[in-house]
Amino acid sequence: MDRRIVIARAVASEAWISIKANKLRSFLTTLGIIIGVCAVVIMVAAGQTVQNMINQQLSGIGANLLIIRPEFTTQGGLRGGTQSIIRTNDADAIRNVRNIIAVSPMVMTTRQIAYKSQNFATQLIASTTDVAKTGNYEIESGRFFDERDMRGAVPVVVIGSTIQQELFHGADPVGEVIRIGNVPFTVKGLLKTKGQGIGGQDQDAVVLMPITTFRRRIFGTRIPNRVQMIMAQVSDERFIEEAKLQIEVVLRETRRLKPDAENDFIIDNMTEMLNTIRSVGLYLSVLLASIAGISLVVGSIGIMNMMLVSVSERTREIGIRKAIGAKNSSILMQFLLESILISFIGSMVGMVLGIGLGQIAGAVMGYAVPISYMTVLLAVAVAIVVGVAAGIVPAMKATRLDPIEALRYQ
Amino acid sequence: MSAKLPPVIKIASLHKTYYMDGGQNYPVLHGLDLKIEAGEFVAIMGPSGSGKSTLMNILGCLDKPTRGEYYIDGVLVSKMNQDELADVRNQKIGFVFQGFNLLMQRSIIDNTKIPMMYLGLTGAEQDERAMKALAHVKLTGFETRLPTQISGGMQQRVAIARALVNSPSLLLADEPTGNLDSKTSDEVMKIFTDLNREGKTVVVITHEPDVARYAKRLVYIKDGLIKYDGDVKKFKAGANG
Ligand SMILES: Nc1ncnc2c1ncn2[C@@H]1O[C@H](COP(=O)(O)OP(=O)(O)O)[C@@H](O)[C@H]1O
Ligand SMILES: [Mg+2]
Numbered sequence: 001m002d003r004r005i006v007i008a009r010a011v012a013s014e015a016w017i018s019i020k021a022n023k024l025r026s027f028l029t030t031l032g033i034i035i036g037v038c039a040v041v042i043m044v045a046a047g048q049t050v051q052n053m054i055n056q057q058l059s060g061i062g063a064n065l066l067i068i069r070p071e072f073t074t075q076g077g078l079r080g081g082t083q084s085i086i087r088t089n090d091a092d093a094i095r096n097v098r099n100i101i102a103v104s105p106m107v108m109t110t111r112q113i114a115y116k117s118q119n120f121a122t123q124l125i126a127s128t129t130d131v132a133k134t135g136n137y138e139i140e141s142g143r144f145f146d147e148r149d150m151r152g153a154v155p156v157v158v159i160g161s162t163i164q165q166e167l168f169h170g171a172d173p174v175g176e177v178i179r180i181g182n183v184p185f186t187v188k189g190l191l192k193t194k195g196q197g198i199g200g201q202d203q204d205a206v207v208l209m210p211i212t213t214f215r216r217r218i219f220g221t222r223i224p225n226r227v228q229m230i231m232a233q234v235s236d237e238r239f240i241e242e243a244k245l246q247i248e249v250v251l252r253e254t255r256r257l258k259p260d261a262e263n264d265f266i267i268d269n270m271t272e273m274l275n276t277i278r279s280v281g282l283y284l285s286v287l288l289a290s291i292a293g294i295s296l297v298v299g300s301i302g303i304m305n306m307m308l309v310s311v312s313e314r315t316r317e318i319g320i321r322k323a324i325g326a327k328n329s330s331i332l333m334q335f336l337l338e339s340i341l342i343s344f345i346g347s348m349v350g351m352v353l354g355i356g357l358g359q360i361a362g363a364v365m366g367y368a369v370p371i372s373y374m375t376v377l378l379a380v381a382v383a384i385v386v387g388v389a390a391g392i393v394p395a396m397k398a399t400r401l402d403p404i405e406a407l408r409y410q
Numbered sequence: 411m412s413a414k415l416p417p418v419i420k421i422a423s424l425h426k427t428y429y430m431d432g433g434q435n436y437p438v439l440h441g442l443d444l445k446i447e448a449g450e451f452v453a454i455m456g457p458s459g460s461g462k463s464t465l466m467n468i469l470g471c472l473d474k475p476t477r478g479e480y481y482i483d484g485v486l487v488s489k490m491n492q493d494e495l496a497d498v499r500n501q502k503i504g505f506v507f508q509g510f511n512l513l514m515q516r517s518i519i520d521n522t523k524i525p526m527m528y529l530g531l532t533g534a535e536q537d538e539r540a541m542k543a544l545a546h547v548k549l550t551g552f553e554t555r556l557p558t559q560i561s562g563g564m565q566q567r568v569a570i571a572r573a574l575v576n577s578p579s580l581l582l583a584d585e586p587t588g589n590l591d592s593k594t595s596d597e598v599m600k601i602f603t604d605l606n607r608e609g610k611t612v613v614v615i616t617h618e619p620d621v622a623r624y625a626k627r628l629v630y631i632k633d634g635l636i637k638y639d640g641d642v643k644k645f646k647a648g649a650n651g
Contacts, residue, residue: 003530010527021515320511323472324572325500325528327493403472407511 011330015337018310026342029306033346034353036296037382041354041375042361043292047285048370049362054281058274060194060203062102062136064237065270066244068094068251069229071263084264087225088211091128093254094232097246102130102233107214107226113207114179115167122163122205124180126214134231137208142174142189145210149188153212158189160204183217185209240271299346300386307339307394318398319406332399339391340384347383351375416484418580418611419446419469424478426464426634438464440634441478446613448579451606453625453642454615461634462615466584469613470505471495483579500528504573506583510565512557518568519544519553525576543571547601563594570601581605583614587621599624 019026070084091105107126112119131137132144137158145156157178164173173187194203215224234243244267251265311318318331355371362369426439438461446452456462467473468480471487480488482502490498499505512521522540531539544550547567557565566586573581583602587595595618603624606612616622628645630638638645 006530006532007528010530014527017516316511317513320513321524321528322496323470323499323505323507323511324525325496325576327496327528329493330528404467407507407509 007330008333011334012337015334015341018314019338019341022310025306029302030342030346030349032299032302033296033343033382033386034299034350036292036299037347037350037379038354038357039292039295040289040382041351041379042358043288044285044375044378045354045358045362045369045371047281047288048372049367051278051281051285052370053367054277056195057197058277060136060197061270061274062134062231062233063271064234064240065134066232066234066240066247067229067268067270068232068247069266069268071266085223085226086228086230086265088227089225090251090254090265091227091230093250094230094247097232097243097250099235099239099243100232100247101235102133102231104128104131104134104231105211105227106131106229106231107211108228111180111207111218113163113167115176118167120163120166120205122160122207124207124209124214124218126209126211126218128211130233131208131231134233136194138192140190140192141172142187144189145208145213150210150212153210153216155183155185155213155217156188156209157185158191158208159187160191160206161193162202162205163207164190166205180207180218185213237271240269244269296382296386300343300390303339303342303386303390304393306342307335307391308397310338311335311394311398314398315401315406315409318401319403319409322401322403323407328399332395335395335398336388336391339395340387343387343390344383347379347386351379415448416481417445417447418450418483419444419613420479420481420484421445421469421475422479424465424468424480425476426461426468426473427476438634439468439475442631442634442636444629444636444639446611448611449606449609450627451603451612451625452614452627452629453622454613454629454631455617455619455622456631456637458617460631462631463584465631466582466613466615469580470503470582471498472505496528500525501576502578502580504570504576504578504581506566506569506573506581506586508585508588510557510562510569510589512565512568512572514557517554517556518549518560521557521568522571522575525572529576539575540571543574544568546574547571561594563590563597566590566594566598567601570598570605574605579611581610581612583612585615585617587616587618592620595621 068086068090070086072083086105088105091103094100095103104127109124110121111124112121125131125135129144129146129150137144139158140161142158144158145154148154149156159173164170167173167178168176173190176187177184178187179185191204191206191208197203232243232247234240247267248263252263255264257264321331355375358369359371421442421444424439424442425437428436428438430436442465454462454465464473468475475488478488479486482498487495487498513524519540522543523536526536526539541550541553544553547570549564549567549571552560552564557568560568581602586602587598590598599621602612602614612625614621614625622628622642625642628638628640628642629636630645
């Protein structure tokens with residue numbers, strides 16, 4: 001075996017022996033790192049949990065959405081009074097804009113629905129087939145309503161999983177007939193579960209139907225063709241701003257606005273809003289981890305302090321070792337390894353503890369707390385960085401000692 | 411001895427000056443010439459402060475001369491770098507100090523093994539050699555004791571065992587009996603005598619004539635110069651001022 005490897009192993013075991021020789025001191029020093037890494041791991045997990053929750057809640061919304069909604073009409077320069085009206089034909093106009101791949105005019109209302117003796121009040125959304133894309137609805141069983149349903153105003157609905165639970169007690173609802181008011185509707189499809197929305201609302205308590213069906217068979221709005229808003233999906237994030245400008249031009253034209261008139265509609269860029277929400281989540285996690293990181297810095301100062309004390313206490317030992325043939329590299333390695341070992345043990349224990357506490361807290365509070373490989377990488381990186389950073393100065397100090405001076409030291 | 415081996419120690423016009431931070435210089439050794447052949451037993455004597463330890467530290471490669479040359483086994487060591495000197499200390503020299511200089515938290519056998527650890531010997535070989543060296547200084551059975559659990563004389567014998575394990579060509583001892591009573595001193599000096607008889611080159615610093623008598627050759631230093639170099643028995647204290 002290579003002589004240097006044999007020496008390195010022997011030096012490592014010397015480092016371990018001196019850690020063991022001062023059990024209490026080593027333990028207290030390690031504790032600083034345990035607490036630091038544990039805090040960071042917990043905070044990273046907490047941050048990720050929050051981000052996951054945000055992402056899950058935002059998943060209820062399709063990608064690259066523009067939302068067109070009414071503006072309060074201006075009267076004599078003042079805002080207020082009556083709301084402008086968005087109509088189905090506005091949606092038809094938007095459909096021709098470049099890079100727009102889905103447009104769904106939305107009518108949303110609350111209705112009582114019934115199946116046999118069961119009753120349930122739920123949100124009813126009437127729209128076009130495109131709502132599957134803009135609203136990010138996926139089918140669990142059956143099918144979504146199609147163009148033919150649209151054209152024929154066929155009395156069909158697609159229902160969310162909460163409705164399935166409430167009316168059908170979890171049984172397959174496809175093909176069953178429910179009633180809204182006195183009108184029968186055939187359940188054509190069951191949606192995949194979405195969970196809570198951003199506001200905490202149940203996204204699965206929903207009934208979807210073609211807007212044409214709604215107009216002919218339910219008719220809830222006073223003004224024909226009026227919708228609450230239009231959702232328009234852009235093919236790619238890069239085209240959103242351009243599409244927004246195009247929609248503005250097209251709508252002004254359709255709505256016959258005079259050149260000097262202000263827009264009587266609002267176009268919201270949902271992607272922008274979602275990114276803002278997501279980045280808040282990210283900043284929050286980084287902030288939490290950084291605060292926890294301070295305790296880690298304190299922990300590593302603890303190691304450095306202990307190592308400095310240890311080097312001055314062991315001046316004579318260092319002199320003896322040098323006098324009988326230890327090279328500077330062996331002395332440097334011995335003290336550096338001592339610091340790295342302490343920080344390594346502390347990091348591993350802190351990591352396990354942090355993951356464990358995170359899982360327990362998650363279980364108690366009912367959240368799924370992720371265990372990421374990032375945490376493991378982080379702990380290993382911390383172990384090495386902190387160990388080297390805290391140990392290098394004391395180890396250099398030990399290395400620089402003159403053997404004769406060191407031997408004179410009492 | 412047939413073919414002419416180079417001397418174990420050869421120093422030529424060796425000077426040592428200590429430079430203080432304040433700018434003062436303390437010249438201690440003023441040009442020493444000395445040759446010690448393999449197998450010799452040399453005592454170095456001299457008044458306190460004459461530069462004996464300074465010389466010994468240079469001979470032990472713990473310090474470098476300010477001027478002059480130093481050869482061990484014909485190899486120039488006075489120009490070596492720190493790592494090379496560490497190897498010389500580890501392999502060529504066994505150093506015994508007045509204050510024993512054992513690692514107080516480590517067992518007798520662990521102390522004996524440390525030079526072998528820096529040589530890169532495997533555990534099994536370390537065990538074997540350490541046991542042999544401890545047997546040599548009559549410490550078999552004390553392997554697991556701590557230095558604090560044995561007498562000063564025994565501690566010095568551990569230090570000698572430690573000095574022997576890497577089979578150096580040269581044993582250096584700076585006042586090895588300075589902390590011991592006369593009975594233990596004799597025990598320690600008998601070990602040096604035995605080692606010398608087995609062929610080791612031994613150089614011992616002492617200020618006690620009784621101790622010096624174990625050697626064959628005496629080097630007397632005063633004021634940083636060699637004032638006498640010859641047979642121990644022919645040296646008369648005070649005659650060389
Ligand atoms: N590191 C040093 N710095 C300055 N002066 C020293 C140092 N070491 C020794 N000296 C001085 O050098 C002289 C010789 O010291 P030393 O070699 O220890 O003498 P001895 O061992 O013969 O008693 C003394 O005057 C001592 O004070
Ligand atoms: Mg001295």
